[in-house]
Amino acid sequence: MAIGAKIKELHDLLPQGITLVAVSKFHPVEAIKEAYEAGQRIFGESRVQELLIKHETLPKDIEWQMIGHLQTNKVRQIVPFISLVQSVDSVRLIECINREAQRIDRVVDILLEIHIAQEESKTGWRYEELVDYLRSEEFSALKNIRVRGVMGMATNTDDEEIVRADFEQLAHHYNELKPLFGEEFDTLSMGMSDDYALAIGCGSTMVRIGSSIFGDRY
Numbered sequence: 001m002a003i004g005a006k007i008k009e010l011h012d013l014l015p016q017g018i019t020l021v022a023v024s025k026f027h028p029v030e031a032i033k034e035a036y037e038a039g040q041r042i043f044g045e046s047r048v049q050e051l052l053i054k055h056e057t058l059p060k061d062i063e064w065q066m067i068g069h070l071q072t073n074k075v076r077q078i079v080p081f082i083s084l085v086q087s088v089d090s091v092r093l094i095e096c097i098n099r100e101a102q103r104i105d106r107v108v109d110i111l112l113e114i115h116i117a118q119e120e121s122k123t124g125w126r127y128e129e130l131v132d133y134l135r136s137e138e139f140s141a142l143k144n145i146r147v148r149g150v151m152g153m154a155t156n157t158d159d160e161e162i163v164r165a166d167f168e169q170l171a172h173h174y175n176e177l178k179p180l181f182g183e184e185f186d187t188l189s190m191g192m193s194d195d196y197a198l199a200i201g202c203g204s205t206m207v208r209i210g211s212s213i214f215g216d217r218y
């Protein structure tokens with residue numbers, strides 16, 4: 001299916017209240033333009049260099065989100081325009097984003113990435129460590145980040161029960177963390193091309209869909 005038609009299909013299919021992030025990493029600006037013309041405004045990228053070029057080239061009403069691992073030495077380049085950093089997985093990174101945001105008098109929206117998959121390789125906080133940090137004075141002192149919710153990736157497996165259990169765990173953490181924050185804590189980002197329906201069934205409010213919109217990445 002063409003990119004524009006796929007976007008329209010997803011906009012029709014996704015329940016009210018679910019935000020679609022079109023994951024455009026590794027795909028050219030022409031592909032993003034097709035999605036944009038079909039009405040899509042939120043795009044997710046995983047590499048800073050690529051994100052900067054696309055942000056320069058494409059319409060200014062696009063909301064760019066960072067979904068991939070972010071190095072602290074690249075934070076300064078994206079802080080002026082990024083609309084959400086989904087992949088915040090360390091104290092070092094959260095403090096760096098806060099510092100850079102403060103420098104330009106901005107408040108940056110972030111999600112806390114939590115490790116839920118069974119694979120060791122997947123990134124994200126261990127939940128217990130995250131909770132300790134969120135209760136610390138260091139964390140309370142950060143005024144230039146706004147925590148909007150959590151993000152996670154399920155185990156990479158065909159076993160639906162394992163994927164469902166991962167999503168249920170993340171949804172549980174989301175609900176446990178909610179009381180620590182205000183109304184603005186409203187985003188549970190989980191679900192990708194192969195598992196978004198399952199994620200929505202488990203309470204997702206934001207899905208990140210790449211290959212089923214844009215095709216395979218090379």
Ligand SMILES: *Cc1c(COP(=O)(O)O)cnc(C)c1O
Pocket residue numbers: 023025046067068153192193194208209210211212
């Ligand atoms: C690449 C990526 C996606 C999109 O994956 P698809 O399977 O192509 O839909 C979603 N989330 C993150 C964090 C990613 O890195």
